Amino acid sequence: MFTGKNDVPDPSQVKLIVTAKTRAADEVVALTLAHPDGRRLPDWTPGSHVDVVLPSGVNRQYSLCGDRWDAQSYRIAVLHEAEGRGGSAYIHEELTEGTMLALGGPRNNFRLVPSEKYVFIAGGIGITPMLPMIQQAEMLDADWKLLYLGRARSTMAFLDELAxxxxxxxxxxxxxSGPSQLEELIDGPSADTKVYVCGPQRLLAAVERHCAAWPAGLLRLEHFAAKAQGAHARDVPFEVELARAGLSVTVSPDVSILDALQNAGVNVLTSCREGTCGTCEVPVLAGVPDHRDSILNDADRASGNCMFPCVSRSCSDRLVLDL
Structure with a gap:
């Protein structure tokens, strides 16, 4: 993708045309995208997102929220964020049907894992990844329920489909109904129930606090924005060894691993540079990563088998990556 001067183009990127732009709720528009030649689009699974490159070069990630069995079109929905960085404003105010957009992916950091029961909790635009998950749960005849939170019905997209x-x-x-109380919405942990949550950061943070004592694997969250992180584990240089390339790169405290690698001429596919999209994931062969992404769960972090070099660093003097 092209979010910085050193960024590496995504080989999966395709050019799609906006075939429909419709209002889904107050300040939410839905876009339908298709290949201009009507070609089949890459398959995807519930929870997937795509990287959308706008004509200005701005790169944003949006969840796929259409019918995964429709091989000719994708659907995304975009909230107009007044305090955003301009991407949603362009989509709402300037983008028209017939516009060509570059898309990378799909990628999935929010997979629907098998379960007898599901609880889906969506806040606002967080409803988007839940729609295909609900369709999948229905197909599998799983027991499920959706708790959909919002400011007002007029701001809540896809209510007609959910009806x-x-x-x-x-x-x-x-x-x-007033402010929602998590203790009233979320029962205690149950081994046969997976809870999926997507929405604003304040909702995700509240859910994480509420479920902090739960066994691993029962709660899954998707972040649309980067989580607040504490201080780095260490503020001294460290070495990153690339096992396949036979190269070692020194990473100073003021440079990301990704930038250090790219400055050394190593091509690493990247997109968001915020630790939210998963594009730059690399396997770790040795060393202890300082995980600073908003993707991995506690079990993944503890295993130390992968990391996201756009934001994460090292707890050890040396990291060995499978690059």
């Missing part, structure tokens, strides 16, 4: 699921869906607009 067909009846009492599986609980809609909780704040202006009607």
């Amino acid at each position: 067909e699921y009846g009492d599986h869906v609980v809609v909780l607009p704040k202006d009607e």
